[in-house]
Amino acid sequence: MRNRLHGYYDEVGLGPVPQPCEPFPSFDEERLDIVLELRPKVVSFHFGLPDTKIVQQLKEAGCVLLCSATTVSEARQIEAAGVNAIIAQGYEAGGHRGTFTGDPAIDTVGTMALVPQIVDAVRVPVIAAGGIFDGRGIAASFALGASGVQIGTAFLACPEANVQPVYRAGLRAASDESTSVARCFTGRPARVVRNRFVLEMAGEEDAALEFPLQASLALPLSMAVDESRRADFLPIWAGQGVAKLREMTATALVEKLVAEAGP
Incomplete structure (x- = not known):
């Protein structure tokens, strides 16, 4: 992978490709202590199950x-x-x-199929996530048995979202066919708006380093170029419904989503 990225590093003036490293800390004892001190009402894990001891400490x-x-x-x-x-x-x-189990390339179940199957398999509340952009998606999720929804991409067009102008422009330009799942940015499969880097690395996904080592090599590219070229290398994380984005305040969007979903 380092050899593959040499051309990009030369292009943006970064010099030799460094040895991969962990670019950001994982959830460790120090961070657990901070969470336990702050006692937030909700703690959400996305990259797999934490240790049983951690679960118990947080619940206590x-x-x-x-x-x-x-x-x-x-x-x-x-x-x-x-x-x-x-x-x-x-x-x-x-x-x-x-x-966090199995093969991410095979485990590709969509929201409409996944939610009712999980609802039927467990007794705890299920929150639907993925491709929900308006009240119809919320209503459909509830009809499938979900107790709530988690919405992310729909809020990226809100002025409160702290995203770069080039990121916002990429969202505005995206269509219903603009996203795909790629490993080239961090080593972990993630849905992004396709750009030059994603397209050129598409045939070399298997060569991507494990998460987060790949990020230490790929993410510096977007930080090394000026605004006019950043879109070539910036990961624009977005769901498949990105073309449905509506630009309004977060408060207005929440009110609209609630009204659209109905009673």
Whole structure:
């Protein structure tokens, strides 16, 4: 992978490709201590189940625990671990896949199929996520048995979202066919708006380093170029319904979603 990225590094003036490293810290004891001190009402895990000891400590601190599942098998493991609710993440969802068992390339169940299967397999509340952009998606999720919904991409067009101008422009230009799941940015499968880097690396997904080592090599590219070229290398995380984005304040969007979903 380092050899493959040499050309990009030369192009943007970064010099030699460095040795891969962990670019950001994982959830460790130090961060657990901070969470236990702050005692947030909700703690959500997306990259798999935490250790049983961590689950117990957080629950004793009064935190409600959520964890993402992309299959029924994962949902059952989450319930058995004592987590309070399960986020059923369909393949349509933007950003990183929450898969933690099996093969992410095979575990590609969509939200409409995943939610009712998880609802029938567990007894804890299920939160639908992936491809939900308006009240129709919310109503459909409730009809499938979900107790709630988790919406991400729809809020990226809100002025409160802290996204770069080039990121916002990429969202505006996206169509219903603009996203795909790629590993080239971080090493973990994630749904993004396709850009030059995604397209040129598409045939070399198997060469991507494990998460988060790939990120230490790929993410510096977007930070090394000026605004006019950043779109070539910036990961624009977005779900399949990105073309349905509506630009309004977060408050207005929430009110509209509630009204659209109906009673």
